[in-house]
Amino acid sequence: xxxxxxxxxxxxxxxxxxxxxxxxxxxxxxxxxxxSLLHGHLAYETWGTLSAARDNAVLILTGxxxxxxxxxxxxxxxxxxxxxxLGPGKPIDTTRWxxxxxxxxxxxxxxxxxASIDPDTGEAYRLDFPELSLEDAAxxxxxxxxxxxIERLACLVGNSMGGMTALAYLVLHPGSARAHISISTAAxxxxxxxxxxxLQREAIRLDPNWNQGHYDESRYxxxxxxxxxxxxxxxxxxAMEWVGRFARIRLDSEQxxxxxxxxxxxxxxxxxxxxxxxxxxxxxxxxxxxxxASDWFDIAEYGHGSVNAALAGIRLERALxxxxxxxxxxxxxxxxxxxxxxxxxxxxxEFAALDSPQGHDAFLVDIAGFGGVIAPFxxxx
Numbered sequence: 001x002x003x004x005x006x007x008x009x010x011x012x013x014x015x016x017x018x019x020x021x022x023x024x025x026x027x028x029x030x031x032x033x034x035x036s037l038l039h040g041h042l043a044y045e046t047w048g049t050l051s052a053a054r055d056n057a058v059l060i061l062t063g064x065x066x067x068x069x070x071x072x073x074x075x076x077x078x079x080x081x082x083x084x085x086l087g088p089g090k091p092i093d094t095t096r097w098x099x100x101x102x103x104x105x106x107x108x109x110x111x112x113x114x115a116s117i118d119p120d121t122g123e124a125y126r127l128d129f130p131e132l133s134l135e136d137a138a139x140x141x142x143x144x145x146x147x148x149x150i151e152r153l154a155c156l157v158g159n160s161m162g163g164m165t166a167l168a169y170l171v172l173h174p175g176s177a178r179a180h181i182s183i184s185t186a187a188x189x190x191x192x193x194x195x196x197x198x199l200q201r202e203a204i205r206l207d208p209n210w211n212q213g214h215y216d217e218s219r220y221x222x223x224x225x226x227x228x229x230x231x232x233x234x235x236x237x238x239a240m241e242w243v244g245r246f247a248r249i250r251l252d253s254e255q256x257x258x259x260x261x262x263x264x265x266x267x268x269x270x271x272x273x274x275x276x277x278x279x280x281x282x283x284x285x286x287x288x289x290x291x292x293a294s295d296w297f298d299i300a301e302y303g304h305g306s307v308n309a310a311l312a313g314i315r316l317e318r319a320l321x322x323x324x325x326x327x328x329x330x331x332x333x334x335x336x337x338x339x340x341x342x343x344x345x346x347x348x349x350e351f352a353a354l355d356s357p358q359g360h361d362a363f364l365v366d367i368a369g370f371g372g373v374i375a376p377f378x379x380x381x
Contacts, residue, residue: 023144025112026143031136032136037112037130040105042112045070047094047098054150055154057153058154059156060162061157061159061162063160066081091372100145105140105141106290107290113132114283133297138166138173141169142169153177158180161290162185163183167299167311178316181321181378183370186335190334192329193295200227200228201292203224203228206224207224209223226272227275228287236359237358244357249266250265251269311337311340311342311345312342316346318380321338322354323354324354324355325353326358332353354366354373
């Protein structure tokens with residue numbers, strides 16, 4: 001579907017294919033922290049059919065690294081990052097819902113970001129990309145939804161960083177959604193998460209190949225990205241899972257490196273393999289921008305310094321807030337805070353505290369647990 005089609009609001013019912021699309025943002029697109037973006041765009045995918053009343057739309061806002069490809073489709077059969085959650089008969093049932101998944105502004109998975117071409121220079125923006133906030137990502141996503149002719153979402157779904165973006169979306173655009181599903185997220189970045197992300201950024205920036213953002217395929221900050229990813233993976237899972245999966249099992253002698261300080265335990269080898277698969281699949285400058293945007297986010301800015309006041313100002317009919325007891329990156333107390341704040345705003349709020357051992361990443365892998373609360377919530381809307 002082309003951006004021109006997206007603006008044809010007069011059509012009564014729209015059946016949309018699931019292949020990736022690009023949506024052109026207004027140009028210039030004003031950024032919260034100053035400056036503007038010219039000829040920016042968002043990559044997104046859709047599943048299901050938009051009703052004639054345009055009242056069955058569900059928007060998914062993602063974490064830092066996923067693309068818009070949340071699930072497979074006829075046009076792209078490759079499994080998506082939330083394959084078991086989204087589709088016909090699945091917890092987010094595309095026989096009822098018209099589902100949109102957006103690749104966040106600032107990413108390198110199709111949307112405009114530091115790796116995109118600057119129309120003024122013909123070269124990648126790199127560090128000349130405007131300072132990015134999650135509010136910018138929220139405003140861009142809202143433009144997309146409006147461009148599709150959808151005045152109000154049936155439900156806004158946000159997980160991890162996308163959950164913070166979703167809260168920004170709701171506070172900046174009152175009445176823009178009837179319901180909200182908040183997953184493993186927070187109303188503001190807390191010191192532990194900020195500290196971890198600061199180390200990840202430092203690892204990238206201290207890699208000589210980063211070169212103030214001017215790297216290429218031949219001189220790429222692979223070591224810095226590898227360390228950053230390993231730090232992330234450690235916080236995405238729980239200590240319980242690390243013990244259960246790896247204990248203190250050592251690698252076989254033929255699997256060990258000659259380096260006397262190289263990987264000796266299976267858990268070390270797992271981190272190496274995980275990092276190796278990631279480092280060339282995500283742009284380092286985009287990683288830096290989105291990481292910093294996550295640290296900057298604080299919904300208290302919209303409540304005169306009070307998180308509770310800002311959350312209470314959000315107007316929703318229904319909300320489902322889900323957290324995991326083993327999540328160290330976004331502790332359960334932060335989801336409890338979101339639930340209580342939305343409840344004060346008048347929403348009917350359901351709160352689910354799951355005991356999954358997978359920690360922060362549980363929403364990606366514990367489909368039985370998360371799907372078990374998401375499916376009935378959506379079915380009741």
